[in-house]
Amino acid sequence: MKKFDKDRLILGFAGPVLALVVAVVLTTVVLLVSGSDPFEPYRIMFESASYVDVQVLIVNQAGTYYLAALAVAVGFRMNLFNIGVDGQYRLAAMMAALVGASVDLPGPLQIALIVIVAMLVGAFWSGIAGILKTTRGVSEVVSTIMLNSIATSLVAWLILPKNFGVQPAGSNNLTTGEIPESGWFPGLSMGAEAGEIYGFTFVAAACGLIYWFVLGRTRFGFDLRATGASETAAQASGVDAKKMILTSMLISGAVAGLAGMPTLLGDTHTYSLDFPTGIGFTGITIALLGRNNPLGIAFSALLIAFLDKASASLDQYGYEKEIATIMQGLIVISVVVSYELVRRYGIRRQQQKVGAELAAGGALTTEARPQNDQTEKEGAAL
Amino acid sequence: MKILYGMQKPDEGTITVDGAEAAFTSPADAIARGIGMVHQHFMLADNFTVLENVVLGGESLYGIGAKARKKIKEISDAYGLGVRPDALVEDLGVADRQRVEILKVLYRGARILILDEPTAVLVPQEVEALFDNLRELKAEGLTVIFISHKLGEVLSVADDITVIRRGTTVGTADPAHTTTKQLAELMVGSELPSPETRESTVTDIPMLTVDGLRLTATDPDGAVREVLDGITFTIHQGEVLGIAGVEGNGQTELIEALMGLRDPDGGVITLDTADISHAPTRKRREDGIGYIPEDRHRHGLLLEAPLWENRILGHVTEKPNSRGGLLDLKAARADTTRIVREYDVRTPGIEVTAASLSGGNQQKLIVGREMSHSPKLLIAAHPTRGVDVGAQAQIWDQIREARRDGLAVLLVSADLDELIGLSDTLRVMYRGRLVADADPATITPEELGSAMTGAATGHLEAEPEPTAEAPLAAAAPPEDDAR
Numbered sequence: 098m099k100k101f102d103k104d105r106l107i108l109g110f111a112g113p114v115l116a117l118v119v120a121v122v123l124t125t126v127v128l129l130v131s132g133s134d135p136f137e138p139y140r141i142m143f144e145s146a147s148y149v150d151v152q153v154l155i156v157n158q159a160g161t162y163y164l165a166a167l168a169v170a171v172g173f174r175m176n177l178f179n180i181g182v183d184g185q186y187r188l189a190a191m192m193a194a195l196v197g198a199s200v201d202l203p204g205p206l207q208i209a210l211i212v213i214v215a216m217l218v219g220a221f222w223s224g225i226a227g228i229l230k231t232t233r234g235v236s237e238v239v240s241t242i243m244l245n246s247i248a249t250s251l252v253a254w255l256i257l258p259k260n261f262g263v264q265p266a267g268s269n270n271l272t273t274g275e276i277p278e279s280g281w282f283p284g285l286s287m288g289a290e291a292g293e294i295y296g297f298t299f300v301a302a303a304c305g306l307i308y309w310f311v312l313g314r315t316r317f318g319f320d321l322r323a324t325g326a327s328e329t330a331a332q333a334s335g336v337d338a339k340k341m342i343l344t345s346m347l348i349s350g351a352v353a354g355l356a357g358m359p360t361l362l363g364d365t366h367t368y369s370l371d372f373p374t375g376i377g378f379t380g381i382t383i384a385l386l387g388r389n390n391p392l393g394i395a396f397s398a399l400l401i402a403f404l405d406k407a408s409a410s411l412d413q414y415g416y417e418k419e420i421a422t423i424m425q426g427l428i429v430i431s432v433v434v435s436y437e438l439v440r441r442y443g444i445r446r447q448q449q450k451v452g453a454e455l456a457a458g459g460a461l462t463t464e465a466r467p468q469n470d471q472t473e474k475e476g477a478a479l
Numbered sequence: 480m481k482i483l484y485g486m487q488k489p490d491e492g493t494i495t496v497d498g499a500e501a502a503f504t505s506p507a508d509a510i511a512r513g514i515g516m517v518h519q520h521f522m523l524a525d526n527f528t529v530l531e532n533v534v535l536g537g538e539s540l541y542g543i544g545a546k547a548r549k550k551i552k553e554i555s556d557a558y559g560l561g562v563r564p565d566a567l568v569e570d571l572g573v574a575d576r577q578r579v580e581i582l583k584v585l586y587r588g589a590r591i592l593i594l595d596e597p598t599a600v601l602v603p604q605e606v607e608a609l610f611d612n613l614r615e616l617k618a619e620g621l622t623v624i625f626i627s628h629k630l631g632e633v634l635s636v637a638d639d640i641t642v643i644r645r646g647t648t649v650g651t652a653d654p655a656h657t658t659t660k661q662l663a664e665l666m667v668g669s670e671l672p673s674p675e676t677r678e679s680t681v682t683d684i685p686m687l688t689v690d691g692l693r694l695t696a697t698d699p700d701g702a703v704r705e706v707l708d709g710i711t712f713t714i715h716q717g718e719v720l721g722i723a724g725v726e727g728n729g730q731t732e733l734i735e736a737l738m739g740l741r742d743p744d745g746g747v748i749t750l751d752t753a754d755i756s757h758a759p760t761r762k763r764r765e766d767g768i769g770y771i772p773e774d775r776h777r778h779g780l781l782l783e784a785p786l787w788e789n790r791i792l793g794h795v796t797e798k799p800n801s802r803g804g805l806l807d808l809k810a811a812r813a814d815t816t817r818i819v820r821e822y823d824v825r826t827p828g829i830e831v832t833a834a835s836l837s838g839g840n841q842q843k844l845i846v847g848r849e850m851s852h853s854p855k856l857l858i859a860a861h862p863t864r865g866v867d868v869g870a871q872a873q874i875w876d877q878i879r880e881a882r883r884d885g886l887a888v889l890l891v892s893a894d895l896d897e898l899i900g901l902s903d904t905l906r907v908m909y910r911g912r913l914v915a916d917a918d919p920a921t922i923t924p925e926e927l928g929s930a931m932t933g934a935a936t937g938h939l940e941a942e943p944e945p946t947a948e949a950p951l952a953a954a955a956p957p958e959d960d961a962r
Contacts, residue, residue, distance in 0.1 A: 313806075314805055314806050314808070315804055315805055315806060316795050316796060316801050316804050316805070316806060317804065318806075319788075319791060319795050319806055320795060322784075323781055323784075323792060323795075326781040326782075326783060326784055327777070327780075327781050327782070329777040329778050330777065330778055330779065330780060330781055330792065331792075332740060332760065332778075333738065333740065333760070333770065333772055333778040333779070333793070334760075334761075334764070334792045334793035334794075334795070335759070335760040335761030335762075335763075335764045335765075335793060335795075335796075336760075336761070337759060337760075337761070444783070444832070444834060444835075447831060447832060447834075447835045448834065448835040450827075450835070451826065451827055451831055451835040451836065452835075454827040455825055455826075455827065
């Protein structure tokens with residue numbers, strides 16, 4: 098019993114470790130080929146990450162990534178590939194910023210309103226893909242990619258000054274106007290130099306806990322996981338597949354909506370043209386690397402955030418900071434390959450193990466069936 | 480078997496092929512040594528033609544074009560397989576698919592064929608045809624290893640018999656001087672379990688009433704086809720209703736309609752006085768329908784999930800698996816241990832994945848799970864397919880025991896002995912209709928087999944019995960008394 102658990106743990110780690118090692122090796126090869134020093138960039142990045150202000154940046158970035166990755170992971174757990182997290186996130190952040198800037202409620206209420214609007218908008222946007230899939234059988238991959246494009250255009254149009262946008266004096270940027278201070282989420286100060294950790298980062302961590310609890314401990318979570326593991330078996334077990342698809346799409350979108358909140362409530366307090374994009378896609382990488390496991394996703398989010406933020410200093414030393422981007426890309430490929438390898442190895446290994454244990458008489462059953470004893474006699478009779 | 484085919488490595492011992500010792504590390508090695516395997520679960524791509532399926536993975540042998548086609552024709556003619564290279568596999572019946580599997584193996588140059596329970600899915604007439612093919616192969620100098628638990632078949636087709644039980648050879652026998660009974664004793668260490676049901680427990684309280692059930696399906700080309708039409712029957716408490724039929728005649732669809740996986744286009748399904756014609760699957764399960772699916776890998780298990788999660792599957796809303804909306808992992812685990820013990824599931828623990836159990840043990844787990852919720856109606860589709868003899872006997876026992884306690888059972892099976900032995904009433908399904916009924920006490924597998932091909936209809940007996948078409952006059956109790 099214990100042995101199997103330990104095995105699973107080791108195998109669980111084997112995938113990501115293998116992927117990271119392969120990605121590092123490949124990145125080193127890329128560095129060598131491009132004629133750079135293959136080790137110096139790593140040293141620079143680690144050194145840069147030893148400063149508290151960079152660490153704060155990493156943690157803040159990781160919070161955003163974590164939420165985006167959770168949104169993707171909810172879909173993954175039931176075999177839905179929500180590529181549209183990015184569009185859901187941007188549209189949600191923008192609408193939430195708009196509502197936040199036009200209303201002025203007392204503190205917590207203002208924040209709650211903004212957060213709820215973000216979740217609703219995110220869920221609405223992913224829900225379109227969900228409804229298309231359940232009613233017309235449209236692949237969620239295709240529809241969410243398209244919805245990403247539509248979201249881009251929609252955001253660009255809504256933010257025009259003639260619609261809802263505001264152009265700050267002396268700037269080319271467009272914003273949605275500033276959210277009143279009651280809607281700013283208080284952060285955790287790490288000292289004057291270092292800046293502060295967004296308060297919403299802790300909400301993100303709480304979301305991870307909720308994710309773990311709902312998936313692992315509730316009926317709904319069981320149905321969702323069962324559908325992901327085998328849609329046919331889940332249906333036969335009584336899961337309404339269509340309802341499940343729609344529900345998980347809505348949840349995924351709502352969480353995607355949350356992904357914009359750390360930045361919006363903790364830093365910018367407005368949605369502008371330079372609001373970060375591509376978070377949803379990074380979320381896919383992170384969810385993959387973290388094996389859809391809340392803790393795994395947390396580590397992956399930190400890792401990717403580290404690559405992002407620590408690579409900024411590479412420029413000063415004459416290295417391209419795109420090294421980090423290359424590495425992220427390589428991680429994605431290695432992750433997919435190595436997980437499949439490890440998975441197959443694990444299944445085979447366990448089958449052999451079970452066979453071996455049974456042969457050794459390790460079955461749980463204690464009572465031997467009476468006819469067993471006669472084996473030898475009968476065998477000799479013929 | 481897996482070792483012979485290179486899927487697993489032996490710890491000890493040697494394999495000798497043609498006088499030379501062989502060690503296999505993969506199926507490719509085995510194929511290279513001329514060993515080919517026909518699996519119990521067919522490994523064919525349905526949307527490919529026969530030709531494409533045969534060359535798949537063996538493209539380097541004869542290419543994928545005219546040469547391959549010629550070779551296929553050649554093999555097919557040489558052994559009388561009668562395979563059409565351009566037919567789509569999805570259009571083929573089970574027996575034809577099996578011949579494609581055999582051809583696939585021969586195409587790769589196999590001189591030794593391993594057949595794993597090849598007759599499990601065939602009707603008696605098809606079994607005969609298969610045996611003719613095998614004799615043909617034998618005459619051409621090929622070696623056939625025929626794995627089966629149907630003793631009569633083994634005796635009729637084999638030249639030499641080896642009995643294996645729980646991983647050891649327990650004896651060998653010469654088919655010319657051995658009876659089924661002796662072989663059975665060798666196999667299970669006691670008398671062969673028989674599906675025979677001794678006394679009737681049929682009551683007159685209807686548990687499941689199906690009236691005029693109709694289901695249509697739309698083909699890929701847009702044509703609407705009736706898969707089920709005018710299905711009417713009643714199963715009473717303590718009654719086993721067996722449905723015989725060649726696979727693909729609507730049995731799967733009937734079960735799916737009863738389980739709520741397909742919405743019927745007409746007719747009424749009544750479970751214990753409640754109309755459940757359009758109720759969702761979960762509701763039906765909660766109301767007391769137990770389900771042993773035809774394909775346990777697709778419909779009965781989460782293969783990569785541990786046993787205790789598989790114990791929850793299908794009963795997530797019921798005790799002991801959950802309380803309120805929350806799972807009760809502790810109780811579910813404890814109950815899994817109980818099922819493993821009581822239903823003799825051989826496993827080192829409940830944390831292993833379902834995929835690592837043998838077919839028989841997977842099935843015992845499913846039976847245990849379904850029986851643990853004291854169902855009113857059990858829908859059992861091929862409950863002992865691909866299951867070893869020991870497990871088979873246990874599963875039969877469990878069905879019989881539950882039947883004594885008033886369980887109603889709908890039994891769909893391709894194993895005619897099982898159908899005849901377990902059922903209180905038999906109906907034959909052909910092209911989506913119930914075309915004939917029979918008394919299991921008097922019918923023979925051959926008679927049933929001919930009705931399954933549509934050759935006979937109505938009541939399969941001379942006496943004018945009421946044919947049980949009317950829902951309430953069903954199941955003819957007098958027949959049961961006669962047994």
